[in-house]
Amino acid sequence: MRLIISEKANTAKKVAQFLAEGTVKEGKHRSVPHHTFDWNGEETVSVGLKGHVLNPEYPEEYSNWQKVEPSSLIDAEILKPVSEKGVAQAVQSLSKKADKVVIATDFDREGELIGVEALSLVFEANPKLMDHVERARFSALTKAEIQGAFENLVEVSKELADAGEARQDIDLIWGATLTRWVSRATKRYGSAFLSVGRVQSPTLALIAERERERRAFIAEPYWELEATLRNGEPFPVRHATGRFKEEPAVRQAFENLTDTAKVMEVKEKASTRPPPAPFNTTAFLTAAANIGISPSRAARLAEDLYTDGYVSYPRTDNTVYPQSLDMREILGYLKGVEGVGQYAEKLLKGGELKPTRGKKQTTDHPPIYPTGRASKKALRDDQWKIYQLIVRRFLATLSGPSKSLRTTLRFDSGGEILTTRGTVVTEEGWLEIYRYGRRPDEELPSLKEGEELKLIGAEIFAKETQPPGRYGQGRLINVMEDLGLGTKATRPNIIQNLYDRGYVHDDPVVPTEKGMGVAKALTDFASEIASHEMTAELERSMDAISEGRISKDSVVDESRDVLRRVYEHLQSSETEFADIVWEGIRTDETLGKCPESGHDLIIRRNRKSRKRFVGCSGYPDCRVTYPLPQRGEIIPLGTTCDACGSPEIKVLGGKRPWITCINMDCPKKQEQREQKEQREAAEKEKVAQAEAAQVETAQQGEGSEAASRESVQEPVKSTT
DNA sequence: GCAAGGTC
Known part of the structure; x- marks a missing residue:
């Protein structure tokens, strides 16, 4: 056999x-x-x-984090037990x-x-x-x-497999050694450990670097001048200067405006937007992030749809459909999909089908496309959203371009140039089916040069330049890909890990002070692991191994040598390293000022029960405490409650983050409790009515569609 | 209780 x-x-x-x-x-x-x-x-x-069937691991005798010197992991044997x-x-x-x-x-x-x-x-x-x-x-x-x-x-190919094994060994050696060293140096044991890795640490450093830029950013004031013109409907226009750097200049321009404005120029420009390329993993995850689904969730959902036969394999770099893909067959079953059926039919009747092509062409897997017909009823809401995204993208790649007309108007009022722009889609093309993030048309009145309009108002807006924006999760996936960090299959997990470890929160991604501290300490004292260069170097070595130019052992041994040097440097900077991280952790745990003694309020844990609470750092002189929810990460907001003056926090975890003040006796909370009770009572009443209606219709022997469609909302449970 | 890489 x-x-x-x-x-x-x-x-x-x-x-x-x-x-x-x-x-x-x-x-x-x-x-x-x-x-x-x-x-x-x-x-x-x-x-x-099921992918890898072995998972590298250190022998049993290395399992105690407190007793084993982390550096002994550098040369320890690596086992490959069955996973x-x-x-x-x-x-x-x-x-x-x-x-x-x-x-x-x-x-x-x-x-x-x-x-x-x-x-x-x-x-x-x-x-x-x-x-x-x-x-x-x-x-x-x-x-x-x-x-x-x-x-x-x-x-x-022994060589190719060796290249993979070198990657595996180096990742474990560096990851385990440094994770344990950092955790020990900062005394973060058990589930509080601080992780370090070839991919996660440079990613965290990227996020931290952006945050530092934001903090270092000095906002500069500028002014904008807006006016309202009327020709039938009033519409806004802006001064052609855009941003005025000096206030007197904008004042002068404002003064110069008269109560009329003359049309100086009407410029129309037609533009064409070609339909988008087929989905590879990165483009798909980005598009999902743009509709509010995180990469790790989107990857999970696409995986589910794949195993159920609704979409093709979701991990691919390819953006060119293979010749063998029968577009007509796919359109045939999409005809029966809610929301897109008519469009699919239109494409089928429209003659030749010419799909778009992206820049990357590989042959491992096709781009992500629908492989089966799903119905809204058969899928969960989030699955349906992802299925629709993939279906609509597929249809868009078979559609014509969209065309639009951009109109620019320029006016003169008292020697000052005013301008505005509007864009109107003249031919929808692929935009008809792929409407994500689409902006509504901005229509302008049709005017002729020389025409005079009434200027009915003008206003100066004082503004400030903004710091560089934080990375959204979708953007982060793209930046990681550009830097060669992680793979299409692992990037969502890597980002999710940063969340789970308490290094970052929210989306756009905000680093915690702990995350900032770990990134800074690693950059300062172990720059190798905080830079994407390590991955680039590893890639070069792996190519050399797979081409037989160098042995796996010499690459891994050389990497061990580098790690030994890094380790020595870390050892000699242990207190500095720990101080940087502790400072961050302390900031994360400081929620605000004690209303009675003015000391810091900090998150503490009960020695016996390990339950967390807020205590005053003036203890034992000041015995002020507050309870805390036991689950989810606590993010200090630095703000105080407008009703009771106590510090406000954000609690992560659960369905969605929520903001609350830490004072359980806050009058606002009392009010909310009452509102909630009322809501619940009303809900109960509604359910009772619906049930009554259902009984009634059933008794009448008619369909009970209306009653059964009514969904019963679960009362929201409080975690406090 | 370590990493990153597959896949469910």
């Missing part, structure tokens, strides 16, 4: 379908499916892994019956390593297979590609 091992369940299934000469028999080992069929007259079994027990069992049980094995994992570095991991399981179960290994290399899940790959089997 020949055993074919792929990277994931879906691929294993497709491989079987494309190679089978007759029927495919489905089997299962526990919950791991496999597919049996005949190929070249030989019984063949295809099985899928996917079920899959490993299935592979080993099948291996025993096999006389040949074909590795058919993804055609990339990690895929090669995953294949080698699988082989270690295979040989353990059946050593006779050692000399009977072949590798199928295909870069698209199509019949032609797969058949071609299996007709031209090659060897597993």
